[in-house]
Amino acid sequence: MMVALTYCSAIFILLFAFASASPTAIETHPRLFNKIYAFGDSFTDTGNTRSASGPAGFGHVSDPPYGSTFFHHPTNRYSDGRLVIDFVAQSLSLPLLPPYKYLKGNDSFHGVNFAVAGSTAINHEFYVRNNLSIDNTPQSIQTQLLWFNKFLETQGCRGEETKAQCKAAFDDALFWVGEIGVNDYAYSFGSPISADTIRKLAVASVTGVLQSLLKKGAKYMVVQGLPPSGCLALSMSLASVDDRDDIGCVRSLNNQTYVHSMALQASLQSLRRQFPEAVIIYADYWNAYRTVIKNPSKYGFRERFKACCGVGEPYNFELFTVCGMSSVSSCKTPSEYINWDGVHLTEAMYKVVHDMLIEGGFTHPPFSYLLDMKRHKG
Template sequence: MKSTCVVLPLAFSFLLLSSPSSAHNKTHKSSSSSSSSSSLRSSYKGCFSNVYAFGDSYTDTGNAHFLGTLPSFTGSKNSPYSTNRLCDGRLVVDFLCDALALPPLPPYKATTTLNSTSGVNFALAGSTTLSRDFFANYKFGDFPLWKDVPLSIQTQIDWFNRFHTGIECKGKDADACRAKMKNTLFWIGEIGVSDYAINIGSSVSARYLTEKTVTNVCKLIQTLLDNGATYIVVQGLPPVGCFPLAVSACPVVQMSKAGCDVIVNSAIMIHNEILEKNLEKFQKRYPDRTIIYADFWNAYLTVLMNPPKFGFEDPFKACCGAGGGKYNFKSHSLCGSPGTSTCKDPSKYISWDGIHLTEAMYKQVADLFLNQGFCRPSFDQMVKNKSGI
């Protein structure tokens, strides 16, 4: 039986600012000018029966916590990690589930309490697209956020394959399993920031890095398609060069007028362009599926270029960190470690700890994705296609 999808308009408005990026700026139907606004925010209740999520710390709701790969200071009283998220609250995937009227996604590694009725979160904080062997061969020795070299995207592929065959489709015939996949939303949160962050200042070329990272993301997408995924949303990367992580170490000659690291952002832009082109190829090869790109780059810049319109006061400073000053960020004194402190009101900050975003920023990004046309095709159009409207 076809599920009933209810799109409920609720009073909610945001003024949108077009992104200043000419190299990666595409027209959004709902934000054609800087003065445009929207008075609608939609609830997509009943549109999908469950969600499977993938990605890194921007999407992980507890897998790294259960694996014990986060550093020992995560239990600090200054840290919000009791939620098992590297944030002061909810992530984009949490707001997505709210919009779908689904409960928060349980992390895959919560094996003793896993209730997969409404979906599973396979995302793993610190996850890279490149293999552990790659980092070992290049002898990268500095992983300040993790106890060891982070696990790669292959770990999430392995988890999904085990879950899909051993739990999700166990005892079901092929048709029943495919029917479940057709009512599932596959959300691939951004993944690749760790690769670029670790490679800052290394001898690895940006071109090689972008090609390898996108290739490995596409490997995940292909795995999902092979297993019957019908609706897939893939996030691009945000402008990491605007994060305290990058700008705090950025030479003046390498900084843009907006205050971002030009070199890091150039690599990110190339990554996003290659990724989106690959998604278009997937869509042509699988015309009966819906594969959309969530434009994290322009969503982030839309907020960054006009913070007051979105309720933010300090666009670059980390809420939780050490050192004070313009960025309040030290790579070896991350949020929760001795000597760090947390701002009084995280909702006024875009950056939580210099690497991750605040709940307030994730909320804005989620709204831009789901309701303001920052998905291509739009999220609303995907829902309409699924409902046969």
């Protein structure tokens, strides 16, 4: 940490870095894909971190009440239940994705989840060089690409001489790149590094990884933008009450993630021109989330900003007393809350976001276009 950062600021960085729909029926599609490969941060991580290795400030993900809604026990997901990627798998008639770091036997037959909580878009070495390193979360999206390459080797895909094995690994595969980049802004909070610099480096890094996947053989890809991070309980509790936008969230942070997502969309358009045979879908997390915040009752939510699991007023969130600690309890009806622990979302909200992305028109082109292309191309 830079000397100029106060202890409280450091804690803010640590906590902020780690960015359901009760179990209702899920609309399913015929199995057009045999496997999913997922990437991202804690919003997509299905178990690559545990309490011992999870992000500082949220090192209790292996403890109740995490996982209480659907699984009825902690699964190292940063929620009370399933995440967007879980609902995606179920809607495509596939099993839930196993985390890469804890694969067992034939777990990977229907795909692998490489997302890991605390991940950055920019390589960790950038933060080391700028004295912003948080050593317990050194993974970036480049790390996940390395993991994916190692996984390919286990499938017999090692280059030109193993084309058949590589084709098998990529055939009928959906690549789902969950949101990643919020942690980069959090790491650089309070430092001389500008948000513009972070955005340019982060988008370039993600674009490079996507380009590598497409060159390797990815044909069907969904890339999520960033959510409006200014609507999280953590952000609301720390920002000035004067820093609010039209929906009551933190204006400065929401503007930051909006500009980031616009830059990402421009980059995806460039990739579409470079890889015309691939189907690249942008998932508009920002507008989907905002739509819910504007009219929460329409989606079954009573609480827009309060965390379900936490302590403290007015947002049921405190920096030093977080969900999973023995002294912290959760609300009785998580499905009425958008926010789970102050930084991550409830299963109910992840389910709503999934529905908006897959069925509700918040992807560009529509997700149905991707499905139609898969049907036609086989």
